């Protein structure tokens with residue numbers, strides 16, 4: 476196979492010419508070649524040369540008029556950016572690994588040495604760049620066949636490939652979910668055998684792969700593989716704890732692990748927001764800790780939303796996820812995830828809707844997506860009933876929003892106004908009056924409007940013994 480036609484970036488010809496003149500062999504390799512053959516968007520180009528990657532990078536940059544070349548001397552690599560592509564250069568190498576580190580001992584090698592030390596056959600495809608063989612596919616490990624068969628396989632014995640660099644176990648599952656490929660059975664077995672080697676991989680690297688899995692169209696595929704191979708328990712035991720069904724007096728509860736996966740897939744159909752997907756992953760995380768069997772009532776998970784929200788920071792910290800607004804957002808959605816449906820247990824009053832809007836603020840639409848995604852019962856009549864209630868809440872939300880804007884509640888009467896009106900300093904009464912005004916608005920006693928709130932403040936101020944200053 477020859478892909479000369481597809482190698483349009485000027486870098487390929489330039490590298491070929493320089494390599495020809497130095498009598499070296501140069502190749503495009505890895506993800507670039509894979510994605511070219513899969514018709515996927517490519518951003519990075521990896522070049523391998525049987526020689527010095529750094530020298531080749533410098534010479535190529537000069538020819539292309541690129542000023543800035545970043546050299547990583549320790550790794551023997553160099554990179555620059557050209558026409559929006561990150562182009563990385565490395566010398567072909569032979570590597571051996573030590574058992575306690577991901578960092579290999581490196582020696583110069585041939586292209587085939589280099590290909591066999593890569594993670595998967597589909598990532599070990601190379602295209603020759605020298606002029607006599609420009610665009611020719613170099614494929615000693617049948618990567619093309621695996622691409623066509625949609626298969627993830629390692630070039631070497633999988634035990635060696637994964638033990639050399641355990642991050643590859645996460646990558647295997649990430650590629651399987653991203654590309655909808657199948658991991659060959661002996662690779663799955665090898666991941667199982669090497670799962671505990673994930674310990675030598677930094678959480679930052681694990682998290683990058685996990686988030687890529689979370690961003691796939693059906694995150695459940697990757698999450699199930701993580702569970703089945705034993706990788707999940709290495710970094711996210713809380714999620715694994717959701718698995719399983721207990722039965723008492725003939726009553727079983729649902730398997731909360733599989734339920735959670737269904738919820739994430741449902742959310743993924745509606746939204747590309749990674750953090751909303753995280754909220755789905757965590758929404759029932761405290762169910763095992765709150766599970767009770769109540770005779771006559773069956774299984775209950777009372778308070779799991781509150782307990783779950785409190786578990787979020789610890790888990791985010793361990794997984795090296797951001798501890799900022801994104802975490803707060805996930806916490807909030809976990810805490811509120813039952814609210815929309817809980818509303819429908821009684822008559823849906825305007826004030827209950829206003830309170831939910833007030834608590835969710837701008838995240839109300841995401842909360843509704845999560846709530847809708849959470850309806851996964853196998854019982855059709857139950858689903859029908861829940862959906863009807865959900866639609867009702869949705870309708871009510873629109874009505875209430877039109878009447879009062881409490882989504883991002885700003886007090887219509889400020890603390891300064893209260894102090895000025897009654898001629899009082901900052902004090903407990905100011906806070907009390909503000910609270911009373913907010914409550915009155917949420918309860919629907921007054922509208923969210925300055926005049927009504929001002930009159931209400933005068934009334935309540937008088938009850939507290941305050942007098943209007945002149």
Ligand code: CTP
Pocket residue numbers: 504505506507519521592593594595598599640642643646
């Ligand atoms: N590679 C590897 N082992 C790793 C990481 C990378 O063998 N742990 C090799 C693979 O040949 C891979 C190439 O290095 O194709 C480039 O790696 P990277 O840029 O991380 O991934 P891509 O395969 O390009 O895919 P993506 O951009 O989707 O991450």
